[in-house]
Ligand SMILES: Nc1ncnc2c1ncn2[C@@H]1O[C@H](COP(=O)(O)OP(=O)(O)OP(=O)(O)O)[C@@H](O)[C@H]1O
């Protein structure tokens with residue numbers, strides 16, 4: 222499988238100042254254009270009378286920055302935090318002599334991989350179900366160079382160019398138009414992000430521009446050809462991706478209902494207003510004048526059968542060799558979690574969906590005596606709830622996995638009660654530096670262990686409440702709970718309710 226890399230000449234598309242309309246908000250220069258035949262949809266512009274139903278179609282193009290210390294064809298460093306234009310070699314800037322190159326190198330015509338698919342699972346409400354597993358086809362994955370970035374300074378009417386990213390290696394993942402709403406696209410991108418991270422091929426951090434998504438959206442009446450698509454460029458958060466798509470679907474439906482037309486245009490998502498805005502139209506076929514790059518040798522991928530006998534293993538790409546060494550992918554990790562810990566499938570999704578949560582859970586599991594089901598409950602409701610409420614990442618948690626593990630062990634061995642554990646958790650969160658042991662001691666949270674002492678307290682409560690005792694003896698079992706409550710109050714919540722119940726039942730016989 223030979224994949225010579227092509228050069229894409231981009232007439233009139235270099236980063237000349239002011240080449241972009243002023244209202245453009247996207248900071249990224251445009252990626253290399255590909256070709257997909259648009260279906261003619263003149264008929265779709267006027268909805269049939271009585272046709273009220275609409276179907277939405279979403280196809281994504283995803284640009285993931287390849288994990289590498291250097292650019293694709295130069296030794297310049299790749300660093301997100303580097304000051305503007307500090308990671309640019311003469312080659313990246315196409316110096317000496319001229320303006321930036323005006324073309325990007327891409328495998329657009331002979332991509333590194335074709336005809337793949339990605340499986341992802343949607344949760345239905347709060348629950349996961351196997352029927353909500355969907356597949357999106359991947360048309361191709363091509364390697365290409367990233368381009369520079371222009372920053373518009375509206376106050377000074379200036380556009381500044383930063384070439385740090387020019388020449389950084391990207392993989393463009395082109396998906397077929399198989400999705401139908403923002404939630405599906407968001408889940409698919411999240412799954413891809415997890416896969417890229419597991420493979421180590423991209424850090425895929427959207428906030429740092431290592432994963433950017435272009436969302437192609439169209440609407441049509443079911444049973445009719447697909448509608449004209451618009452393309453919302455450079456979405457850099459999963460939440461905005463879902464919002465932009467759902468907004469765009471509604472906008473298109475309204476436009477068509479009002480007798481309007483959908484233009485084949487590029488749009489940007491305005492994060493503050495929560496809507497998409499037009500950037501430029503793509504109407505009319507552009508001739509990108511693709512041409513082979515004569516300076517680049519073909520990239521040849523082999524499998525065990527095609528590998529020439531004399532090949533130097535260091536010099537060739539052997540797919541079978543790579544396949545055998547693939548790390549555990551997210552779907553396999555989830556299956557393993559369900560099997561190993563007996564947790565629900567939706568819990569395994571929740572663990573992987575929050576960065577760092579799986580590692581946190583696994584550390585707690587290693588260090589605690591508590592059962593996995595108890596641990597997962599604490600992690601997904603209490604722990605995650607605290608983080609979300611305070612908008613914190615797992616890595617910013619003031620409670621370490623070891624302290625949580627210790628706390629849950631104490632509940633498990635009935636040293637403290639569940640409500641007391643919640644109190645300790647709150648204290649640990651607020652007063653960093655205090656240990657679980659200190660908090661339990663200071664607040665006198667340890668459960669009363671002494672059987673005789675507990676029996677005496679229960680006896681005293683029964684003696685003080687003859688009416689309740691009579692009621693129970695007449696068969697009113699509900700009153701037992703009332704008595705348990707009384708004993709708990711008498712012990713300031715330091716008695717295990719199950720143990721109280723056992724003692725009371727014995728004494729009431
Ligand atoms: N009718 C449609 N509705 C929604 N999405 C569509 C439709 N037709 C095609 N698409 C999606 O549009 C995308 C086309 O991507 P591709 O890279 O092939 O071309 P491009 O958008 O013209 O080029 P560029 O790379 O410059 O953005 C694919 O993700 C495809 O699934």
Ligand SMILES: [Mg+2]
Nearest residue numbers: 253254255282
């Ligand atoms: Mg594309």
Ligand SMILES: [Mg+2]
Nearest residue numbers: 255282435452
């Ligand atoms: Mg596109």
